Amino acid sequence: MTLPPFLVIARLTIQEASRRRLLLALLILTLLVVGFSAWGFNKITTLTRGDGTPLPPDQVALLTSQLLIVVTFMYSGVLALSAAVVAGPLISSEVESGLLLSMLARPVRRSEVVIGKWLGLAALVAIYAAFAGTAELAAVDWATGYLPPHPVELIAFVAAEGLILLSVGLLLSTRLSGITAGVIALVAWLMAWIAGVVGDIGTGLQNQALENVGVVSHLVLPSDGLWRGAIYAMEPDTLITAMKALGTAGRANPFAATEPPPAEFLVWVVAWFGIVLTLSILSFRTREI
Amino acid sequence: MAEVAEETPAAVSKESAAGTPAVKTVELRKRFGRTVALAGLTMTVPRGEVFGFLGPNGAGKTTAVKLLLGLLTPTSGEGWLLGRRIGDLGARRRIGYLPELFRYQSWLTASEVLALHCELAPLARSSWKDEIRSVLETVGLTERAGDKVGTFSKGMQQRLGLGAALLGEPDLVFLDEPTSALDPVGRHDVRAIIRGLASRGTAVFLNSHLLSEVEQVCDRVAVVDHGRVIAEGTMDQLLGGTAVRVRATGLAQADKNKLLSFGRIDDEGDQLTFASLDPERVPELVGEIVAMGGRVYEVAPRHQTLEDRFLQLLEDEEK
Numbered sequence: 001m002t003l004p005p006f007l008v009i010a011r012l013t014i015q016e017a018s019r020r021r022l023l024l025a026l027l028i029l030t031l032l033v034v035g036f037s038a039w040g041f042n043k044i045t046t047l048t049r050g051d052g053t054p055l056p057p058d059q060v061a062l063l064t065s066q067l068l069i070v071v072t073f074m075y076s077g078v079l080a081l082s083a084a085v086v087a088g089p090l091i092s093s094e095v096e097s098g099l100l101l102s103m104l105a106r107p108v109r110r111s112e113v114v115i116g117k118w119l120g121l122a123a124l125v126a127i128y129a130a131f132a133g134t135a136e137l138a139a140v141d142w143a144t145g146y147l148p149p150h151p152v153e154l155i156a157f158v159a160a161e162g163l164i165l166l167s168v169g170l171l172l173s174t175r176l177s178g179i180t181a182g183v184i185a186l187v188a189w190l191m192a193w194i195a196g197v198v199g200d201i202g203t204g205l206q207n208q209a210l211e212n213v214g215v216v217s218h219l220v221l222p223s224d225g226l227w228r229g230a231i232y233a234m235e236p237d238t239l240i241t242a243m244k245a246l247g248t249a250g251r252a253n254p255f256a257a258t259e260p261p262p263a264e265f266l267v268w269v270v271a272w273f274g275i276v277l278t279l280s281i282l283s284f285r286t287r288e289i
Numbered sequence: 290m291a292e293v294a295e296e297t298p299a300a301v302s303k304e305s306a307a308g309t310p311a312v313k314t315v316e317l318r319k320r321f322g323r324t325v326a327l328a329g330l331t332m333t334v335p336r337g338e339v340f341g342f343l344g345p346n347g348a349g350k351t352t353a354v355k356l357l358l359g360l361l362t363p364t365s366g367e368g369w370l371l372g373r374r375i376g377d378l379g380a381r382r383r384i385g386y387l388p389e390l391f392r393y394q395s396w397l398t399a400s401e402v403l404a405l406h407c408e409l410a411p412l413a414r415s416s417w418k419d420e421i422r423s424v425l426e427t428v429g430l431t432e433r434a435g436d437k438v439g440t441f442s443k444g445m446q447q448r449l450g451l452g453a454a455l456l457g458e459p460d461l462v463f464l465d466e467p468t469s470a471l472d473p474v475g476r477h478d479v480r481a482i483i484r485g486l487a488s489r490g491t492a493v494f495l496n497s498h499l500l501s502e503v504e505q506v507c508d509r510v511a512v513v514d515h516g517r518v519i520a521e522g523t524m525d526q527l528l529g530g531t532a533v534r535v536r537a538t539g540l541a542q543a544d545k546n547k548l549l550s551f552g553r554i555d556d557e558g559d560q561l562t563f564a565s566l567d568p569e570r571v572p573e574l575v576g577e578i579v580a581m582g583g584r585v586y587e588v589a590p591r592h593q594t595l596e597d598r599f600l601q602l603l604e605d606e607e608k
Contacts, residue, residue: 002411012394012405019396098390102453105358105386105463106409107378288321289360 005108009116010123017086017124026082030132037071038139045144057145058238064146065236069255072158072234075132076227079162083125084185087169089178090117095289096177104289111281114170118277121166129159150233157230160269164223165189167276174284192217196224197254222269225261232257309372311336311461311492312357317366319352319516326352328516329366334509336460337490339483341507343497343599349516350496351389354463357494358386371460382410385454389465389496391447395439399430399449402438406453420456427482428452443470451482462486465496480506504595512602519606524595530565532597536587537561537578544581548574553601564597566590 003011017023044063047055055063091113094100100113133155141147148154165185172181199214201207218225232240235257243258312334319327327349334340344350355361357368359376373380393402400421407417425431428448438446447470454462464483468476476499483506486493497503503510504524511521520527538559540548545556551574555562566574568590578585 002408002414005409008405008408016394016396098388098392099394101360101388101390102386102393102406102450103409104360105381105384105388106406107381107411108409109378286362288362289355 004112005106006112006116006119009108009113010120013090013117013120014124017121022086023124026128027131030128030135033071033074034132034135034139037136038143041067041140041143060144061146061236062239064140064144065148065234065239066255068140068146068148069231069234071136072154072230073227073255075136076158076161076230079125079129079132079158080165080189080223081186082128083121083162083166084169084189085182087121087166088173088176088180088182088185090121090170091173091284092176092181093178095287100289110285110287114174114277114281114284118167118170118280121170122163125162125166126159129155129162133158148234149236154230154233157226157233161223161226161230163273164221164226164269167273167280168221171276171280171283174280174287188221189223192221192224193227193254196228200254218265219268219272222265222272225265226269228257229261231255232260308336309369310334311338312340312368312370312494314353314357314368315366317353317356317368318364319349319356319361320364325516327356330513330516330518332511332518332521334492334494336492337487338508339487339493339495339506341495341497341503341510342513343500343503343510343595344513345498345603348513350498350513351465352516353513354386354465354494354496358384358463383460385456385459385462387447387450387454387462387464387467389469391450391470393438393446393449393453396437398435398437399425399441399452400434402449403453403456406456410457412457416457424452424455427455427485429478444472444475447471448475451479455482455486458489459491461492461494463494463496466498467495468497468499468502476502500595500599510595512599514603514606520598520602528593528595528598530593530598531568531590532593533563533566533568533571533574534587534589534591535561535563535574535578535585537583537585540578540581540583544578544583547581548577551577553604555597555600562597564601565593 041064044055044060044067047060047063049055091100104110104113133151137147137151137154168188169181169185172184176184195213195217198210199212199217202210202212202214240258243256310333312332314330314332317327317330318325330349330353342350342353352361356363357370357375358381363375368375370377370380371383394405397405403421403424404417407414407420412420421434422431425434428451430445430448430452433441433445438449441449447467451464451467454464464479468479471479480502483493483495487506487508495503495507507524509521509523510527511518512527513519536559540561545554545561548554548561551563551570552566553564555564563574571588571590575585575588
C-alpha cells in the first residue's frame with residue numbers, strides 16, 4: 001500500500017521542517033514567550049490603586065483581556081510571518097535548485113505537488129497555533145484566573161490567518177523567487193491590516209469611501225478580517241457592551257471588535273482558499289521547469 | 290501540461306510489451322521567447338538501445354530530455370515515450386531520470402531519498418528494501434546509505450541520482466551528463482552501469498558532450514547543434530572515414546590554408562590532423578607538403594574518432 005503522491009509530499013514538507021529544526025526553534029521560542037507573559041500577567045493581579053487597595057476582579061479581567069489581545073497580535077504576527085517566509089520558497093527554491101526535476105519525472109501531477117506542500121505546511125500552522133494558543137491561554141489562566149470567552153474560536157481564527165499567508169506565499173512561490181514571494185506576502189499582510197484600520201476610521205467617521213477600503217481589503221486578503229474574529233473571541237462581554245454604547249466611534253480601533261465576523265465572510269474565506277489553491281495549481285502547471 | 294488519468298501498472302506493462310519504440314519524436318520544437326532551443330527534433334530510439342545524444346553546450350540536449358519528460362511543454366510537434374504521448378503520467382512509471390542539475394533532499398539520508406523515489410515511482414512497498422540495497426551497491430554507496438545527503442560530495446550526489454534513476458528496473462533511462470561530477474573511476478563505473486542496463490534490455494538515452502564516453506557505450510548517436518540533429522547513425526556509419534595525422538615542420542599559415550583542399554584540418558602547430566581523408570590520397574598529401582618546403586617526420590593514418598567527426602560536423606554546420 002503506497003501513499004498517494006500528495007500525501008508523500010505533505011509528509012516530506014513536515015519532515016523537512018522537523019529535520020531542519022524549524023519546529024524545535026519555534027517550540028523553544030514559544031515556551032520562552034509563554035513563560036515571560038505568564039510572569040507579566042501575574043503582575044497584573046498584584047497591581048494596586050493609588051489608595052493601596054487591590055484592583056477589583058472585573059478590572060483585572062479587563063486589563064488581562066487587553067494585554068492578551070496585544071500578546072495574541074504578536075503570536076499571529078509570528079505565525080503569519082513564519083508562514084509567509086516558509087511558503088515563499090516552498091516551490092520556487094526547489095525548481096531553482098533542481099530538486100523537483102527528478103520528482104516531477106515520476107508519475108506525479110503538478111497539482112499533487114502544490115496540494116501536498118500546502119497540506120504539509122497547513123498542518124504545521126494548525127499544530128503550532130493549537131500548541132502555542134493552548135500554552136498561552138493556560139499560562140494566562142494560571143496567572144490571572146482569566147480565560148477569554150471563546151478560546152477555541154480564538155485559536156481557529158489565528159490559525160486561519162496563518163493559512164491565508166501560507167496560501168499567498170505558496171501562490172507567489174509557483175512563479176517568483178523565494179525571497180520575492182515571501183516579501184510580497186508579508187507586505188500584503190501589513191497592507192491588509194492597515195486597510196482594515198482605514199476601514200475602521202471610515203466607520204468611525206461614517207465615511208463610506210474609507211469604509212469600502214476595509215471591506216475590499218477583507219475580501220482580497222481576509223487576514224485582517226480573521227484577526228478581528230480573533231479579537232472578538234478574546235473580549236469579555238462587558239467590554240463589548242461598553243464599546244457598543246460608544247456607537248460607531250467604538251469600532252474605530254484595530255485592536256477591538258464589536259461584532260463577530262459575519263457568516264458570509266467565513267464562507268468567503270473558505271471560497272478564497274479554494275480560489276487561491278486553484279490559481280496556484282494552474283500557475284505551477286504551466287511553469288516550465 | 291497534459292495530465293491524464295492514472296492507469297494501472299498492469300496496463301502499462303501490457304503496452305510496454307507492444308514493441309513501441311522507447312522514444313519517438315516528430316518535429317518536436319521548443320522556443321523560449323525568441324530563442325529557439327530545439328528546432329524540429331525527429332528521431333526514434335528503439336527499445337533496448339543505448340542512444341547517445343551528442344552536442345556542444347547549449348545545443349538543446351537538456352531541452353530535448355525535459356520536453357520528453359513533460360517538464361517543459363513543446364511549442365509544437367509530438368513525442369512518445371514507451372508508446373505513450375509525452376506528458377502522460379503512465380509513461381513515467383517505467384522511466385528513470387538523472388537530471389543534469391542533480392539535487393536531492395540534503396536533510397534525508399541516501400536510503401531515504403531512494404525510498405522516496407520508490408514511493409513516487411511507485412514500486413510495491415515489499416520490493417523497496419531489495420531495490421534500495423541493490424541500487425546502492427550498483428552505484429557504490431552502500432557504505433554511506435545511512436548518511437545525510439548534505440554531507441555528500443558532488444560526485445556522490447550524482448551517484449545517488451543515478452541510483453534513483455535505476456530503481457525498479459525501468460524500461461528507459463535518461464542520463465543527462467551523468468559523469469559531469471565524477472572522477473575517472475566514477476566515469477568507468479558509469480560506463481559499466483550503462484552496459485549493464487543495455488544487457489538487461491533497458492533503453493538508455495545518454496546526453497553528453499564527452500565524446501569518449503559516448504563512443505565507448507553507445508549503439509547509435511545523434512549529433513545535435515543549434516537545436517537540430519545534424520547527423521545520426523550507428524558508430525560505424527558515423528565514423529566511416531579515416532583521419533590522417535601528419536607531423537611536419539616548415540609550413541607557413543598560407544601553406545596550411547592551401548592544404549585545406551585535403552579537407553578539414555585540426556591545426557595544432559606541427560601536428561596537423563586531416564579529419565577525413567581517403568588513405569589513397571596520403572602520398573599526394575605528402576608530395577604537396579614537401580613541394581611547399583615542409584619537412585615530414587610522421588604520417589599516421591587512423592580510424593576517425595568521434596571527436597574528429599564531431600568537430601567536422603560542427604564546422605560543416607557553420608558553413
